[in-house]
Amino acid sequence: MQSIIFDYAVFLLLIALSFAVLIYSKISGPKEQTKADYVFASKGSVSMGAMLLSIARGFLGVKVFLGYPSEFYYRGSGMWETLYGMSLAFPLVLYFFLPVYFNLGITSVYQYLDMRFKSRLVRRLASATYFIRSILNLGVTVFTPCVALKTVMGLPYWFSIILITSIAIVFTLLGGLRSAILADAVQSLVMIGCSIIIIVHGFFIAKGPLNVFEVTKERNRLDFFNFDMDPTIRVSTVSATLGQLFMSLSMFGCQQNFVQRYFSMDSQKQVEKALWLTIPLMIFLFSLSWIVGMVIFTVYADCDPRALGYISEIDEIIPFYIEDKFYFLPGFMGLVLASLFNSGLSILVSNLNSISTVAWEDFVSQIPIFKGASEKNQLLCIKSISVITGFIVMGVAFIVAHSSGVIDASQLMTSATSGPLLGVFVLAMFFPSTNWKGAAAGMISSHLMTLFIVIGSLSIAKVPEYLPVSTEGCTNTTFSPHIEPIFDVQYEQYKMSFINKTHDDLAFSSVLSSPEFKSSPKDDILTMLYSITYMYYSLLGTFVTVFVGVIVSYMTDLWSKEESTNEDLLHPMSLKVKSMCTGEKQRYVTDGKHNNGPSTLPMTNEAQPTPLSSVFTVKSN
Template sequence: MNAGGSLVYDYVVFVLLILASFGVTIFGRISGPKEKTKADFAFAANNRVSVPAMMLSIARGFLGVRVFLGYPSELYYRGSAMWETLYGMILAYPIVCFFFVPVYYSLGITSVYQYLDLRFKSRLVRCLASGTYLLRSILNLGVTVFTPCVALKTIIGLPYWASISSVVAISIFFTVMGGLRTAIIADVSQLLVMFGCSMVIIIQGTVTAGGPAQVLNISHTEGRLQFFNWDMDPTIRVTTVSAIFGQLFMSLSIFGCQQNFVQRYCSMESQAKVTQTLLMNIPVMSILFSLSWVVGMVVFANYYMCDPKALGYINDIDEILAFYVEDRFYFMPGFLGLVMASLFNGALSLMFSNLNSLAIVMGEDFLFQIPAFKGISDNAQLWSIKILGAICGVMVMGVAFLVAHLSGVIEASMLMTSATSGPLLGVFILAMFFPPANWKGAACGMITSHILVLWLTFGSLTISKTPIANLPVSVEGCTNSTFSPNIPPLPPQSDPLWEEDWDSVDPVVNPALDDSNFLTSLYLMTYMYYSLLGTFITVIVGLFISLITVSEEDSYDEKLVHQWASRLYRWLPGKHKCFINDGSVEDPSTVSGGLDSCRIASVEKVVSYKNSGI
């Protein structure tokens, strides 16, 4: 649909920005300290990462291309309900800061899942957790890689195979070139470009819509701004309740238990800087998250009387932002190419950043546990991790191609991501806050939670659900001057679409209201609650199994449990156990010096763990 001359500019800008990404990565590789060991690769050589850069990298790790491309269309066609997930994210930051980070910051571990091995002395629990992370990340990255490819194919005409292969190939190149420091540089540069594009769209769209007051008024009167829905019906896609609690547990799993985020925390010089970074990131995340929703308000204010999807200009709601840029920025040759490049580079930086973490987990939790790979040199470990990153990239590419050729895979993979958050968070809660928990309970809790939540997830895909209802749109205000000369003329007045009532929507009938089948009602539960449900199942089953399988072999290290949980545990009746110097299990009340001696011995035990290189 683009004019020929403008399309040339878009291609040129697109290619130049991709080349600029190479330049930034190579600059980061040349200018920074060299990575000689896996620790340098995992935690940035010499820990020379500033607080502002780390803040933007953490924000970028959560705000992917689906945020930039998907949230504007979400507000345009479905309203602001999903915006309220911001509440859960904000609540998650201080919890991670004061409850999760203090436990494993000073342990000197490369993979966060090593913590579970130290806490439960169980390779099984560690592998279950790291395997969950690997599965979730590969599925999620496959969708992340594919998402911008839709826009690239629709607007620029780049075929799926070319865009998917390019993203993966460049990401593998970046992974081989550098570790965490290079990933952070890529995150920051791509976030700044995406921020700049959003601001340009907001400013231009606000001016053409008649000003900020007009944008707000149109969004409000047309039902796009609806907040504080306290309906407790669990089958509603998203309400204020599910946004707070569902997103809280999902965010805790992501920010507190996911390798790519914990890896960034542990790369900082001190725990005080981690605290500063996380707390300062709350307003940064809030602004960046809200920016995409403001873009959606601006786009809607310009099209609310003449919807492009109703006229057949776009086929999918996620194409609305790309169409808007193509339509309204025809006077700025190359800007569409800039937006498309930011989408491409956004997927690229997320892919690169996550490949780094995936490779670390695969190496530390699986490859280096094989006897043949134990004791190899630091340089051999470093290159083994880079090769694993390349293998992970190929696996992600396979998932992306699968998404491109099969219907419904995107929704299924999103549900999978939600379903795996709960068991992962639950096992970390067991480890950090429940001293009596043992490896048997942790393993049974995770396995049970996975089975039940995945059964619920796949069960929800087998029933006939009411499609998500879009809010009303209109074509009443369409004229020949509505769209730019860059867009083909409007359909003729004889076209049946002009007679359709676009200003109304069919009422949504929830099958759960008329179906007494308990399983059907359960399957209709929104995926927003899957992480909460999975967490509670893991903790409850884990504690129950731990209490009925308790034995003299069970022990825990006080350094590996949050200090508040440890103090509370001392007030409970019964025999309290912990590690002491010789590794035996004792009742602290019988140890010379009591609890303080047990605690001191605990610290010494952790030091011995760190020195052993586990």
């Protein structure tokens, strides 16, 4: 009883401290007098360390602490290899994306597409893609800490979801990007500390790191370098690397909330330094969560709590483990719960900031009644959009509560929306002869193709891919004294429900072996297409966008010399390749005056915030 009181006290105290950090940053930091101050944070107001932690946390999210350990425990190390794709993405973003649009002076990264294709349709398609993806992923972010709160405190999902989103809305109204970055940094440090404590204590219980490695290897949890090319396998080394590479490129190179962080730094060199330093930090944070999973699996290797009915969902294993093994440390559970709660909160706040900015710049500001709004009114509108978006995220979180796990839900949503977004930026930067018709057709085709596969996959019978777990080593002392035992009647009821839930012919014995992933017989092309793992959705989506975009652009005759493009909006490499392949001297435009007199290249009807001149000179390469 005393331990529970400590846990609640620590939980409430840390929630209060989060408010204190927000208020302190608002009082001590530069005043947010304009829209740019709120959106980007004042230049130099955020340290390099805080920025690194914020970028890493923005990508990994709350799932790094709760989702990945349970993924390892019940499915093995397959998803661990997504780290290869993540790490490869950073150098590519540095070389291909930053040189093109870092100094454009824009508030929405999708303004770049407007400038490149001179089309609001393409810009809005990209913005809508980002908006939808962010909403879906934020639903996962909000739901993740709710799992722990339900497991330990008994709080129903609906209460936790409403609580987190409501507080996030208040945070968003009080502070901009600077507050969100500082909150990300603080929560990252707390989560790292909690993970290290769990690992060190787990090594002690499991008789050392060597035994942890041996047990996890013996029970087939360490399955690296699986180069099976079967596209229907949930995750292999190939799909993990390629799929995550395209997802990461889409996120770090084309997503507003990350590019927004780049723009808040003083110079491009600082951004480059930050991204290079993020690679080892990402590897450390990512691997830390998987080691936590290794430790917990070793401790419960012969007595799985889920097989016995102590937990019902795989993502509940972390909070159950802490409740079971850290009863001697009053307040630690409260610390972990508060960290999960605050982490979800800070990620939600920073993303609401980005989403509302995109919604304002690309949609709301074009409504006649809002045109010509003052800076103060623009800031008020952005905050109002944040409130509305927060309630939408709340609704999505309720839907996520019915998914099969936070990792599956997060990866599916990210992969399904990454292809069209990455593809249109690839078209813009590396295919000088593509036009807005091709870009729009490519994005729409990619979305329709991905949606077709996702909906079709729901018709394919699939059994969750869980590895074998055991109960043959359970004793009266396996769990801590304060963990209430499950009575025989309850156990028998859970046993039958577990059998029916997993598979009709699943035998319940001392070793529970959940069935391997199986799909319907691949007797036709559609069934094979529907069976493709979601890890490849981003790759397929990118390919379709680029392929259709190039073909449609060619068919609409953009290859004629009548069209000219500002070469500052293209990657230098694409200009050289174009010249080498065609043997033509392509006409581009640069700042200055037209060789036949002044000429203005129309961008859009909106007021342009970029430093690029509206008067260009046509030159030959």
